[in-house]
Amino acid sequence: MSFNQQLIKWYEIHKRDLPWRSTQNPYYIWLSEVILQQTRVNQGLPYYYRFVKTYPTVHELALAPQEDVLKLWQGLGYYSRARNLHAAAQQVVDMGGVFPQTYKDLLQLKGVGDYTAAAIASFAFQEAVPVVDGNVYRVLSRVYGISTPINESAGIKEFKNLAIKLLDHNQPDVYNQAIMEFGAIQCVPRNPDCTVCPFQNDCVAFNDQRIEELPVKIKKVKIKNLHHHYIVIQTPKAKTLLQQRPQSGIWAGLFEFPFVESDGALLSVEFREKLKQQDWWSGFRFRESVYNQDPIIHKLSHRKIHAYFWIVELDVELKDSIDIKEAFQKPLHILMHRFMSSFWNSYL
Numbered sequence: 001m002s003f004n005q006q007l008i009k010w011y012e013i014h015k016r017d018l019p020w021r022s023t024q025n026p027y028y029i030w031l032s033e034v035i036l037q038q039t040r041v042n043q044g045l046p047y048y049y050r051f052v053k054t055y056p057t058v059h060e061l062a063l064a065p066q067e068d069v070l071k072l073w074q075g076l077g078y079y080s081r082a083r084n085l086h087a088a089a090q091q092v093v094d095m096g097g098v099f100p101q102t103y104k105d106l107l108q109l110k111g112v113g114d115y116t117a118a119a120i121a122s123f124a125f126q127e128a129v130p131v132v133d134g135n136v137y138r139v140l141s142r143v144y145g146i147s148t149p150i151n152e153s154a155g156i157k158e159f160k161n162l163a164i165k166l167l168d169h170n171q172p173d174v175y176n177q178a179i180m181e182f183g184a185i186q187c188v189p190r191n192p193d194c195t196v197c198p199f200q201n202d203c204v205a206f207n208d209q210r211i212e213e214l215p216v217k218i219k220k221v222k223i224k225n226l227h228h229h230y231i232v233i234q235t236p237k238a239k240t241l242l243q244q245r246p247q248s249g250i251w252a253g254l255f256e257f258p259f260v261e262s263d264g265a266l267l268s269v270e271f272r273e274k275l276k277q278q279d280w281w282s283g284f285r286f287r288e289s290v291y292n293q294d295p296i297i298h299k300l301s302h303r304k305i306h307a308y309f310w311i312v313e314l315d316v317e318l319k320d321s322i323d324i325k326e327a328f329q330k331p332l333h334i335l336m337h338r339f340m341s342s343f344w345n346s347y348l
Helices: 003-014 026-036 041-054 058-063 066-073 080-094 114-125 134-144 153-166 172-185 268-275 334-343
Strands: 224-234 259-262 296-299 303-313
Touching: 003 172, 026 041, 026 080, 026 114, 041 066, 058 080, 066 080, 114 172, 134 153, 134 172, 224 268, 224 334, 259 268, 296 334, 303 334
Parallel strands: 224 303
Antiparallel strands: 224 259, 296 303
């Protein structure tokens, strides 16, 4: 039995019942693929249902304010995916509301790369193009014993060529779903149960005891440490101050407290000096927060943020401040949501 036949046979027995597998609607398939990029299924599933309910068509998503889309996305991280999702929906509407139906045309949509285009083209339109994502890299590298790094051009080309060769042209949608599912629930990154694997006898990694070595990925990222000292405003009327991040960079377009940066932790006197540089600061009462000595650590792909939270109590109302309850309705990045939910839990 060929590789793809074995794979599809396994899939028919073990596949999970997921909503986007029971439709050929390209909009729903596209939504699921964008949401599941860098997100586990159990985490992404509630978001998928919320998006489908809130924006049942691509037209409704395109017409929504970006701030509303970001708020609905809150908690998934990698917010560029949400911004690209919104922009691509507007592209589709500009095309007459009809989703592109080929791999080549799908690549024209904002945020749609090789993998996503192949997934939509094969799942919705049965185009014979292979998907190659992290799960596929893992399965193919182990079964065929390929040690070429998956994040270098030679590896990308080698795996793409192998994926094309193995693709079942009669049912590309089923085959692509099968190999992704196999990598997700059987050939998992760590400690896979090889005793029940249909490829055990032929798997090079299993027979050569190289399961933990493959796939090979060259580490190139140097982590940068950032120290953000957030200014948590409290006014007499239970208001606070938020600012919107720029439309580029990390957490683009999301809301957060004003902050100052430093090379590390700050003493109260040092922080007060930095506060005086703020446009609105004029000697307001200051109370040192219990959070400032134990920062919340948040890791991003290239950055490690050390977040310190300082409480500033104002005697007067501040221009542009908003009710704390209203602040919770803004699209917040995860650091803000974590702190606010703990510090102001009575307003939830």
